[in-house]
Amino acid sequence: MTSSAPAPAATRTERLDRLPFTRAHRRLLVGSGIGWALDAMDVGIMSFVLVAIAEQWSLTTGERSLLASIGFVGMAVGAALGGLLADRIGRRSVFALTLLVYGLATGASALAAGVAALLALRFVVGLGLGAELPVASTLVSEYSPARIRGRVVVVLESFWAVGWIAAAVVGLLLVPSSDDGWRWAFAIGVVPALYALYVRARLPESVRFLERQGRHDDAEAAVRAFERSAGVAAPSAAPPAAEEHGPAAREHAPRVPVRALFTAALRRRTVALWLTWFGVNFAYYGAFTWIPTILVEDGFSMVRSFGYTLIITLAQLPGYAVAAWLIEAWGRRAVLLTFLGGSAVSAVAFGLAGSVPAILAAGIALSFFNLGAWGALYAVTPESYPTPVRATGAGAATAFGRLASITAPLVVLPLRDQIGTAGVFTVFAAAFLLAMAGSAMLVELRGRRLEEDVDEAAAEAG
Template sequence: MTETTSLTRAERLDRLPFTREHGRLVVGSGLGWALDAMDVGLISFVMTALVAQWGLSNGEVSWIGSIGFVGMALGATLGGLLADRVGRRQVFALTLLVFGLATGAAALSWSVGALLVFRFLIGLGLGAELPVASTLVSEFAPARVRGRVVVALEAFWAVGWTLAALIGYFVVPTSDDGWRWALAIGAVPALYAVVVRRGLPESVRFLELRGRTDEAEAAVRRFERAADVEPVRSPAPPPAVAAPGPGALWSAATRTRTAALWIVWFSINFAYYGAFIWLPTLLFNDGFSLVKSFEYTLYITLAQLPGYAAAAYLIERWGRRPTLATFLLGSAVGAGMFAAAEGDTAVLLTGMVLSFFNLGAWGALYAVTPEIYPTALRATGAGAAAGFGRLASIAAPLCVPLLVDTGGTGLVFGAFAAFFVLAALAALRLPERRGEALDDPITSGTALRG
């Protein structure tokens, strides 16, 4: 490539190999992601402990499980809108600070009401963080490996949930204050927010949209130096534009994919959070001891890791749409098997099957979501889909006691299987963007074709 070659900054990023700077971005964002997952996972163990200590009713436990998702629904929507206006990195750091401080405060809860307030505040931070982090990583990853990189980011969720399971197993049962110590550990993200704010780059595409060309050029050169690639000239970006409102998600060009995406997000949230938030409690209620229920939950959680690995491999071999649909159908099979399982071994093995496919589906979904919208709408679109999905995560923990009373654990997981099938059908309506550049559909029109 000669010095006179002219490439856009996005094209310069796409030509690069995966470098140590990409690795730092994935790990830096992934640690925040893992801390997020740890916090979400901890509440399932806290709920189980509080049933034993505070004598909570199923209704009270349901609200403890759901109130955080009320905050997450609001946080995801607002976080996406803010990220398209003030930047991905800024919002990412802010969300870590909010949910870290709120988690530490929750350790001091003196009543159910106080815990509900803190869980809502935690949810605000958690909800905004995930779509913003995935958007930031997807906008730096080279097109040929973008899906694999975002699945690798999502795999940090399994790391965080595993940490939650370990804390639940080794810390929560140790004393009456074990659950408080567990939540105190969950305050670590507040400290990590400082690292994120200082160490991670801002999205080049966002900087160009805001007319901050010098900062965008510096970010690109940082990655080019890591790859030992000579910089080339880039044309002036289009004039800075205002971020479109959320109504643009339902324009003629985007409404089909938005509807399909929202159905997938709603369905997978209902099935996942309904299952995993309640899993230790359901096992405990089915006769497992507190320690045994936590131990099985840990083993089932560990099955997430190979699920992510399989999805990361297949998403660049099969493509986004077939990988997502296949793992959703596998999740439906796993949920159905768990519903019919009898005996300790069957419960453990079928739970691991469900965990393997379910988290692989999550990885594929996070890879798909930022790709289907233009730069000016990308974080808004990802946040809105996540926010709508959180409505299901609010409803699911509330519905579980009703389903248990009606038909037991079998009916609960049968319902989850049905939601996974619905999600798989909706996934087939999403566009396939494997190997394509993250171009700007508002200007090019290419990425908004169905």
Template sequence: MPDTSLTSRSSLAARLDALPFTRSHLRVLTGSGVGWALDAMDVGLISFIIAVLAKQWSLEPAVTGWIASVGFVGMAIGASLGGLLADRFGRRHVFAITLLIYGVATGASALVGGVAVLLVLRFFVGLGLGAELPVASTYVSEFAPAAIRGRLIVILEAFWAVGWTASALIGYFVIPASESGWRWAFALGAIPAVYALVVRWGLPESPRWLASRGRLAEAERVVVRLETDADLQRTRAPQREPVREPLAATASARMRMLWAPEFRMRTISVWAVWFCVNFAYYGAFIWIPSILVQAGYDLVRSFGFTLLITLAQLPGYAVAAWLIEVWGRRVTLSVFLAGSAVSAVLFGIADTETMIIAAGMALSFFNLGAWGALYAVTPEIYPTSLRGTGAGWAAAVGRIASIVAPLVVPVLLAQGGAPLAFVVFSAFFAIATVASWGLVDRRGEALDDR
């Protein structure tokens, strides 16, 4: 019979935090990161596909806005359910299922002949995408040693730039190549359905989650594999004081605990940041290719500009990954959000090709660095028993903003053009900057395993 003592659970957590970075950590990081990149590729592709379908199918801006927004409706529902399911059934299983759902739905989108069916499939794509992202960040954070946990989550989030760059390359080379180019782009988006098998059978379950469910023997085997990679003896790990009982055992209890006095300010702050960042990010980046086309650039040239702007995401993540363990979570997040606010204004008033590219690259740099910091801090502010739920609901609130943003942007563009739209985005970044200071900074500290 496995040892179910609180001390054993505490020992497992302490041993995880004491580990150096190992090949097993690398496998978890890259395995989750590939799934993350495939997510980004799908979200990025729709911005290019919308620009093409608007011409091929003679769509009104309101219709193209709904093609973008309906996916975010699915993402909002998926994020809220995905976190709850991950706390109940495990991180790895939910991760794999979400990849399968959105991979199949994206592949099927290549066969559509009209807007109605595309909207239905985009909803299911969003359902899978929305559930996957908070689950993946929670999953990696529970493996990561305390000293480098924030850095690893920012590196995980950097895979978003890889996927978005892939979507920009597909948008530049594949979509304009033929009338059916957008269909081939959707077909490439079916890759996650196959990758789900790799996740399901190639990656271990989170030992922290296993221990929280009383499955200590399984958790022990995972930790021993990590220690074997690190060439450490299990007895060398430091002991820490016993953890307390899990705070919540049911879905309703987990939801209530998000608003307990201990977590209330964290929940309000993280929801505010997620809402504002989602509104500004998706409002801007989903519409940038279309805005450039409306400004008079042809599809190939506007897609080329978007590709250059996208490339600035990678150095943004790299700088955030370094600073998050030097400055801490809150300072790094607030600085990158403030940089995003300034860059948004500059992009809105840009009137030359050089200004468009420079301001767009600055917006990519700061905005995606902020995303990395946000994904790092979100799982850390909640204990293990409600970590998936807390991260999932924060993401779900953010998805509400990403539903609204693509619908609001055409109205803003009609009223005041790109300057008005990007001033609004800047205001949302500024609000997020202030809200970020209500978050708890756990740089270098052990995760709360209650």
């Protein structure tokens, strides 16, 4: 008779992956999602404020374009720096810091006396906004059970719709109410600075990050908290660290340079993600930053324009809901390709729309498909990289995409003067097709453990 060797103890990350979705997961998701919604509200408010201050300050087309783009310059820098910092000092710490930075700068924007001051403040706001999104999605991704990780991250992304809807409500009710309505809209943006205190005190740090830093007691405590929430008994002996983290005795992991994103194992993924992020950013921010302004310039009143924008924005929620359901049924790549294709068709339809019903129908479709694609993109981005460069990789992809979000608001109004609304939205459709080409290059990661896929990336590189 032969005796079989005992099964090896599960690593902490394996224990996390095996858990059901618990109250602890919900607390992390909602806590991160509120920060995400506050981010979206700040970005969205600017599209409504631009209409008011353009009239009040008699802004030129160039000044309006600069104000629309400067925040995205900050977001590009913030995304790259935030990812790097999150891999050095932790996801939770950077998340809280970003909320503090952009909350204070948004509140200060309410006091801006001219274009120069507002430009400087919006750049600082962008630094915080840009750093938050890839860091928050990385943190949630690293705690989510493997079988539903994509769905959980899409739900996180759906908080963007909540924030943008809140911005549309503020824009409709507050901005047109008085000459100082736009200042009060910015003043509301100080809320994230207060919320940063909650994030720092209540949300957990990434177990994978803690292990990589040699903080194994803290990592074990975090895992046990989630196991208690699920009613699962923790092992009696301390488990090994996850495979990709190396020997448990190592106290400080070496820093991994950004060029690791372009090694043979990761190059294809990086290029695919950067193309997808660029196309989606160009089309989304080019369209949604200027839809209120385009409607006003097409003859609608400010109030009607803001009301139509609110209706269009509401379609973001069902877009996220459908994408969250499909992402674990179809997979990441199939959802991205489908929703990006729907976005391209909707963009052309919006450009050609000649009546209010047609504008609303095309706008609703564009909002539905575009935001569903965003959800899938945020799900696939952090899981495409191993732990040492996960936040760096997500931040770099986001930062590259921000180059498009900088460019789009600058060129939309001058381009519209040359080729009209239909031509501009055809350009947006082409950007969605570029994003589809990038998505087609991605590896399908549905149901994979984050550590398991590291080995596949190496094999894929040959």
